[in-house]
Amino acid sequence: MRQADQETQVAVRVRDLNKSYGTLVALDGVSFDVSKARVFAYLGPNGAGKTTTINILCGLLERDGGEVSILGRDVARDPVFVKSRIGVVTENSNLYPELHCRRNLEYLGELYGLSGAERRNRAEELLCGFELTEKADAPFGSLSRGMKRRLTIGASLVHRPEVLFLDEPTTGLDVPSAKALRRLVRKIVDDGTTVLLTTHNLFEAEELAYDVAVLVGGRIVARGSVDEIKRRVGGARSVAVRFSGTFQEDALTSACPAVKSAKPQDGYWRLDVVDLHEALGQLIAFCRQRGCRIEDVGSKEPTLEDAFVSLLAGAARPDGRNGP
Amino acid sequence: MSQIARALAISRKDIESYYGKPPLVTWGLLFPAVLILAVYIKDRAGYLAVAPGIIGMTLLFGNTSMAAIVITFEKRTGTLERLLLAPLSARTIVLGKALSAAVYGIATSLVLTLGFVVFLDMPLARPGVFTAGLVLGAGIFSFLGIVASVLVKEVFEAMTLMNFFRFPLLFASGVFVPVAGMPWWIKPVAYLSPLTHVVELLRIGVQGESSLGPVWVPASIAIFFLLVAGVVTVPSFRRCATR
Numbered sequence: 001m002r003q004a005d006q007e008t009q010v011a012v013r014v015r016d017l018n019k020s021y022g023t024l025v026a027l028d029g030v031s032f033d034v035s036k037a038r039v040f041a042y043l044g045p046n047g048a049g050k051t052t053t054i055n056i057l058c059g060l061l062e063r064d065g066g067e068v069s070i071l072g073r074d075v076a077r078d079p080v081f082v083k084s085r086i087g088v089v090t091e092n093s094n095l096y097p098e099l100h101c102r103r104n105l106e107y108l109g110e111l112y113g114l115s116g117a118e119r120r121n122r123a124e125e126l127l128c129g130f131e132l133t134e135k136a137d138a139p140f141g142s143l144s145r146g147m148k149r150r151l152t153i154g155a156s157l158v159h160r161p162e163v164l165f166l167d168e169p170t171t172g173l174d175v176p177s178a179k180a181l182r183r184l185v186r187k188i189v190d191d192g193t194t195v196l197l198t199t200h201n202l203f204e205a206e207e208l209a210y211d212v213a214v215l216v217g218g219r220i221v222a223r224g225s226v227d228e229i230k231r232r233v234g235g236a237r238s239v240a241v242r243f244s245g246t247f248q249e250d251a252l253t254s255a256c257p258a259v260k261s262a263k264p265q266d267g268y269w270r271l272d273v274v275d276l277h278e279a280l281g282q283l284i285a286f287c288r289q290r291g292c293r294i295e296d297v298g299s300k301e302p303t304l305e306d307a308f309v310s311l312l313a314g315a316a317r318p319d320g321r322n323g324p
Numbered sequence: 325m326s327q328i329a330r331a332l333a334i335s336r337k338d339i340e341s342y343y344g345k346p347p348l349v350t351w352g353l354l355f356p357a358v359l360i361l362a363v364y365i366k367d368r369a370g371y372l373a374v375a376p377g378i379i380g381m382t383l384l385f386g387n388t389s390m391a392a393i394v395i396t397f398e399k400r401t402g403t404l405e406r407l408l409l410a411p412l413s414a415r416t417i418v419l420g421k422a423l424s425a426a427v428y429g430i431a432t433s434l435v436l437t438l439g440f441v442v443f444l445d446m447p448l449a450r451p452g453v454f455t456a457g458l459v460l461g462a463g464i465f466s467f468l469g470i471v472a473s474v475l476v477k478e479v480f481e482a483m484t485l486m487n488f489f490r491f492p493l494l495f496a497s498g499v500f501v502p503v504a505g506m507p508w509w510i511k512p513v514a515y516l517s518p519l520t521h522v523v524e525l526l527r528i529g530v531q532g533e534s535s536l537g538p539v540w541v542p543a544s545i546a547i548f549f550l551l552v553a554g555v556v557t558v559p560s561f562r563r564c565a566t567r
Binding site for chain 1: 329330333334337340341401402403405406407408409410411412413565
């Protein structure tokens with residue numbers, strides 16, 4: 001693809017972004033691209049610098065250095081243009097508690113420059129789309145946590161933004177509400193909106209995102225598609241095996257070098273293996289030697305969570321190497 | 325929709341959410357009404373000398389407090405972030421916030437004045453000048469309240485910060501004693517205080533005369549203070565909102 005074509009496919013571009021609070025370096029040369037109409041998961045432990053990045057991208061915080069462009073414009077130079085095209089859902093549901101739901105949506109519509117008829121129609125559309133029509137005349141402060149979250153996301157869509165920032169969207173929600181919200185996010189993306197998602201819920205990130213960046217200590221330690229990130233941690237797999245005999249963990253790991261760790265759990269051995277083929281061969285040889293049999297075996301692909309934990313461990317190592 | 329229309333939307337919403345609530349309206353009315361009644365009962369002829377000062381004081385305390393309370397409250401609840409994330413310039417947000425606080429100050433002062441006119445026979449020799457004094461005072465003090473609120477995190481911090489300048493201003497601005505009757509060493513401070521010129525406009529509005537010269541003198545100085553307050557408030561708000 002030509003560079004110009006690639007440029008038009010990028011909704012958010014961040015290059016060498018730096019930010020410090022006094023002597024504390026919050027962001028150190030952060031760079032990534034977010035493709036249009038995709039979900040990009042921006043992951044990292046607490047204090048990694050995720051919220052600082054989002055606040056800079058939204059124009060809430062000034063950067064010390066680097067380049068940031070959203071839909072080709074710099075938020076620091078052209079804040080009104082950028083803010084009219086982005087929607088932001090912060091970690092807290094921060095609509096006006098004393099205003100009723102419809103009035104909240106209409107007021108935000110006014111701030112985004114919608115005409116009277118437009119904002120009334122849009123408010124009804126969003127209340128209906130987010131299944132809150134019955135609560136249209138209830139004060140926002142009286143809603144349940146799940147309803148507040150839904151309306152907050154709805155409010156961020158009042159002006160039909162092209163880029164949506166979602167900061168921990170399902171925090172504090174029960175399982176059905178969180179599931180419904182993930183369905184909503186998929187629908188928003190299907191409609192052509194780009195979503196930049198920050199979350200601690202790696203299952204959610206894996207389910208929604210195509211591209212991922214992992215931020216640790218203000219630096220990006222991994223970037224790519226979800227599959228690439230999972231492959232990059234060395235292809236470690238989790239295998240569950242039930243043997244007919246009993247033995248000690250040391251005996252198993254010393255006889256099978258491809259098994260990196262082994263833990264008994266619910267009648268099975270949970271094994272972390274690097275090369276499945278090699279490990280199975282070694283396990284069969286081990287059984288023959290011990291006179292026991294493999295009664296059941298199951299294997300699990302590494303999840304994004306496995307990859308994330310491995311990346312964090314790698315970032316903590318002096319050599320920075322990932323993987324088990 | 326223009327930025328001015330959006331500023332008006334912010335004002336309307338703030339009046340609906342905060343300023344139109346009965347407790348705030350009664351707070352803005354009861355304190356100055358009781359104060360003037362006390363002076364009136366003591367000296368029926370002399371209360372007119374302090375009535376404009378007390379109306380000016382109501383504007384100073386009401387507007388600085390309310391503008392600061394609303395912004396620090398919205399900072400705490402996260403709703404101020406909603407405005408900062410919307411396509412609004414800092415000027416629009418400041419204008420919207422100042423306008424709603426000013427409307428509150430002008431409305432309570434007008435109700436108070438109407439009460440004095442009806443029940444205490446307070447004259448209004450030059451109603452136009454009186455109204456100009458209310459509008460200019462409400463504008464200046466609303467901007468000052470916004471500056472105080474962006475410098476701090478909590479409501480009590482804003483109040484403490486503002487009391488450092490509000491109480492000295494009361495002492496040195498002709499609220500209780502006309503500037504002409506003040507000791508010579510306070511007079512320079514009095515002339516530098518916006519409250520002095522606002523009170524003087526109110527005094528001209530009530531009594532028709534001034535000790536500071538013709539009406540254009542306090543009017544021009546009050547307009548100058550309003551412009552300076554506006555010019556200082558916008559960058560202060562922008563800097564504090566994006567730090």
